[in-house]
Amino acid sequence: MSSFKIRPQFRQVVAQKPEDVENQILASVEKQSDRCVIRRFAGFLCLRIPDDDQHFWSPRLHLNLEETEDGETMIRGAYGPNANVWGLFLYGYIMVGFLGLISGIFAFSQWSIGAHPWGFWILGGFLLAAIALYVIAQIG
Numbered sequence: 001m002s003s004f005k006i007r008p009q010f011r012q013v014v015a016q017k018p019e020d021v022e023n024q025i026l027a028s029v030e031k032q033s034d035r036c037v038i039r040r041f042a043g044f045l046c047l048r049i050p051d052d053d054q055h056f057w058s059p060r061l062h063l064n065l066e067e068t069e070d071g072e073t074m075i076r077g078a079y080g081p082n083a084n085v086w087g088l089f090l091y092g093y094i095m096v097g098f099l100g101l102i103s104g105i106f107a108f109s110q111w112s113i114g115a116h117p118w119g120f121w122i123l124g125g126f127l128l129a130a131i132a133l134y135v136i137a138q139i140g
Contacts, residue, residue, distance in 0.1 A: 007080045018043065018065040018073045025063070057081060092133050100126035 014021055025045060029038045039046040045063040048054075064076040080086055103126055107119030 007078050007086075009076070009078045011077075012075045013068065013072050014075060015072050017071065018067050021065055021073045021075065054082075056085065089133060089137055093130065096126050096129045096133065100130065 016024075022040075022045065026038065026040070029036050029047065034050070037048050037050050039048070043065050045065070047061040047063070049058045049060075059079050059081060062078045062080065066074045066076070068074050081089075100123060103119055103122040107117050107123050110119050111117040
């Protein structure tokens with residue numbers, strides 16, 4: 001497993017203007033154009049693996065370049081999967097969380113009226129599903 005963070009992030013300040021930092025990154029990527037593709041937006045860069053070499057779990061690096069008050073550049077980076085994979089996990093967590101909440105309410109309702117609280121088994125299943133999603137994200 002890589003780390004306990006779902007999307008590892010970093011932050012670094014460099015003593016250059018954002019345009020200079022962006023140009024250095026672009027020049028470095030051009031030297032290795034067969035290994036990395038870059039998408040460029042205003043103050044934002046996305047580095048990814050070329051389409052021919054991509055797999056379902058291929059990572060991307062998102063860089064946000066912001067100018068600080070001192071004239072330096074704050075680089076905020078986040079590693080993550082393709083947006084489709086990230087969305088799959090996001091909606092998976094939402095569904096497991098929502099259905100787990102509903103089953104928890106149902107289980108505690110059963111327990112509070114003195115009925116057999118078999119809803120806790122369903123809640124436990126959703127807890128295991130949430131743990132499985134997290135482990136799959138870490139392994140991937």
